[in-house]
Amino acid sequence: MALQNTWHHRRVADGSAKACWICYKPSTSVLITPDNKDFFYTCLGHLKDRGFCLPDADEAAVAAERTEKEELDREIAKVKKEYDEKQKLKREKRKEKEKNKGKEKDKDAKKTEEDEDKEDEKAKNEKIKEMSKANDDEEAENGPRIYTLKKNFYQMRLDRIRNAEIAKRNRERMQNPTLFPSVPSGKP
Structure with a gap:
């Protein structure tokens, strides 16, 4: 059975979280083949790991x-x-x-107002930078949805599927009564 090395990233509900295939921590991220023949749960951290999988360019x-x-x-x-x-x-x-003081204003008051404006501009710029950093965290969740596993991990998935098929075949054989030899009918 040939399994494509193309995996789509899907999210499941928090109540359906299961253990990550690698680290066994609860995860809501699932990698599944396009033909739905194989799937496994994995952490978002592993999806970022270049040693585990690569996103479709x-x-x-x-x-x-x-x-x-x-x-x-x-x-x-x-x-x-x-x-x-x-x-x-x-x-x-x-x-x-201005209403309280009238038309009289000090030059110092104007300077303090200008200083406050400059501080607000700085705060605004800092806030924009902070929010752009927060976007980086969200990119992982909204990031690429198609991945290719590295050779070793892909081979592990193939071996798992192959072993499951062999075990299923063996169970079916064991249930077949013609598999076992018949009782001897002659005298010893």
């Missing part, structure tokens, strides 16, 4: 571009929205201060 490039761009756009929009809200609140506070 075309699939990995497309998935990485798609998820990276979408996530960055969402996060940037979120940060911009938060920044605009903060700026709006500051403007409202300034207007209240």
